[in-house]
Amino acid sequence: MNWVGKSRALAIGPRIPTRRADSAVPTVTSNRNAENFRLSNGLKDFLWLIGDVEHGRLLDLGPIWQATLTFFVERGFRLTTEDILRSWKEYTNAEEDRLRRARAGEETVALSPDEMAAHFLQYALQYPPEEFHAVLAWDIFDYLSGELMKRVAGRLYEIVRPGGAVLGLFHSRPPDEFHRYRIVDHQTIETIPAMAPSGHKRVFQNREILNLFGRFKSAKTFVGRDQLREGLFIR
Amino acid sequence: MWRKQSEVKPSTSSTGSFDSPSYAPPAGSAPASSSPSISSFSGGSSPSVDSTILTRGIRIKGDLAGKGEITIDGELIGSVHVSEARVAVGPNGHVKADIEAREVVVRGNVEGNLRGRDRVVLGATGSVKGDIDAARVVIEDGAIFRGRVEIGRETLQRHEQEARKSAPAPAAQTAPAPKPASPAAAPPKPAPTPVQTLSAPNTSATTPSPASASSSTSSSTAGKEPVSTPAGSSGGSR
Numbered sequence: 001m002n003w004v005g006k007s008r009a010l011a012i013g014p015r016i017p018t019r020r021a022d023s024a025v026p027t028v029t030s031n032r033n034a035e036n037f038r039l040s041n042g043l044k045d046f047l048w049l050i051g052d053v054e055h056g057r058l059l060d061l062g063p064i065w066q067a068t069l070t071f072f073v074e075r076g077f078r079l080t081t082e083d084i085l086r087s088w089k090e091y092t093n094a095e096e097d098r099l100r101r102a103r104a105g106e107e108t109v110a111l112s113p114d115e116m117a118a119h120f121l122q123y124a125l126q127y128p129p130e131e132f133h134a135v136l137a138w139d140i141f142d143y144l145s146g147e148l149m150k151r152v153a154g155r156l157y158e159i160v161r162p163g164g165a166v167l168g169l170f171h172s173r174p175p176d177e178f179h180r181y182r183i184v185d186h187q188t189i190e191t192i193p194a195m196a197p198s199g200h201k202r203v204f205q206n207r208e209i210l211n212l213f214g215r216f217k218s219a220k221t222f223v224g225r226d227q228l229r230e231g232l233f234i235r
Numbered sequence: 236m237w238r239k240q241s242e243v244k245p246s247t248s249s250t251g252s253f254d255s256p257s258y259a260p261p262a263g264s265a266p267a268s269s270s271p272s273i274s275s276f277s278g279g280s281s282p283s284v285d286s287t288i289l290t291r292g293i294r295i296k297g298d299l300a301g302k303g304e305i306t307i308d309g310e311l312i313g314s315v316h317v318s319e320a321r322v323a324v325g326p327n328g329h330v331k332a333d334i335e336a337r338e339v340v341v342r343g344n345v346e347g348n349l350r351g352r353d354r355v356v357l358g359a360t361g362s363v364k365g366d367i368d369a370a371r372v373v374i375e376d377g378a379i380f381r382g383r384v385e386i387g388r389e390t391l392q393r394h395e396q397e398a399r400k401s402a403p404a405p406a407a408q409t410a411p412a413p414k415p416a417s418p419a420a421a422p423p424k425p426a427p428t429p430v431q432t433l434s435a436p437n438t439s440a441t442t443p444s445p446a447s448a449s450s451s452t453s454s455s456t457a458g459k460e461p462v463s464t465p466a467g468s469s470g471g472s473r
Binding site: 063064065066069073078079080081082083086087 | 372374376384
């Protein structure tokens with residue numbers, strides 16, 4: 001995945017996906033309108049960076065979608081999916097259950113936020129070092145607790161190969177509703193309203209984003225008209 | 236504890252313990268006297284010859300193997316191997332097992348690896364924690380999945396094996412070949428994997444209109460030296 005000296009025109013030219021009749025492009029139904037689709041220069045660059053990888057491995061930190069799966073499988077990638085927000089929600093619910101079920105008088109220690117984050121990551125994001133060529137992180141960092149957010153960013157650094165890329169999204173203002181994301185084509189992302197696993201936690205300043213991914217070699221951010229910032233981080 | 240309804244010996248063999256502690260047939264089901272916990276039958280509308288159904292409320296620990304179709308709407312812990320048939324996990328099914336079949340359809344809960352020689356279908360109510368390895372994978376919206384998906388690996392291996400078998404002896408060439416031709420050394424590039432979708436017909440006319448055009452800024456957080464990838468990093472092998 002060495003893109004140094006890579007000619008963008010040559011790299012992108014033949015790789016622009018064409019819509020095949022049998023491809024699993026998400027269908028636009030009545031409840032989906034054009035506002036659900038957004039051009040993504042971050043995705044475009046992300047795909048360009050990993051375009052030369054053969055038999056690549058990609059980690060999607062959102063829910064699984066046929067469209068996203070098909071998109072990457074057709075490009076020879078092996079896709080791993082781990083819906084980290086959902087897992088975190090399940091973990092916190094289980095933790096609350098544990099405390100609630102504790103009998104009166106029984107010594108039950110509530111974990112601190114930092115301990116919870118550490119404990120959660122003993123089960124989540126468990127992959128060998130440098131396992132993935134690319135990670136789709138979407139906007140999870142806006143929704144994770146502060147302690148977990150830093151640990152997840154650190155874990156991503158460990159499981160991404162040198163030269164690998166992470167694509168993240170960051171809201172410029174608290175979003176009206178929670179969205180899931182799936183890939184439509186090489187530069188279009190569909191945003192799908194969904195039930196939020198947790199509330200929106202923060203709006204990052206640009207400097208905070210760069211600090212969060214400080215271990216990565218380089219970072220590039222894109223700002224769309226909808227004020228959703230896209231961050232591309234290269235390990 | 237349970238009885239077989241059919242006289243036909245089921246093609247699916249199972250080993251392990253069967254437990255049906257408090258099974259109550261769902262309303263609308265067959266009368267209790269003829270309601271099988273595990274039923275086997277031949278024929279019917281299904282194209283498969285034999286079929287086995289583990290109904291809701293049944294709990295099995297053990298391994299299932301055979302040639303007939305299996306529908307699991309109960310609870311199973313162990314493994315399932317029916318390489319020539321279909322395995323379906325119903326909405327009430329809870330399976331902690333690796334499943335290997337021609338086709339695997341999951342509409343319930345599965346913890347284990349799924350291997351479908353033909354395809355794996357993850358329904359909208361399905362939840363899988365494990366890896367999927369199949370020629371084709373179908374994911375319905377709403378499905379929950381945590382794991383790795385590998386598509387077409389077996390297909391690729393089959394093609395490689397066929398190529399090995401049918402590979403002709405190295406022909407005389409004007410330019411000397413560096414090594415004897417070995418199909419393994421030059422495997423065919425995998426064809427684009429067909430992935431079937433259950434979504435509605437593609438409405439390609441409804442081209443998404445871009446909601447945003449973006450500008451970019453870039454910065455380097457750790458030096459500006461060229462980023463290089465270690466040798467072999469693009470191989471994808473674990």
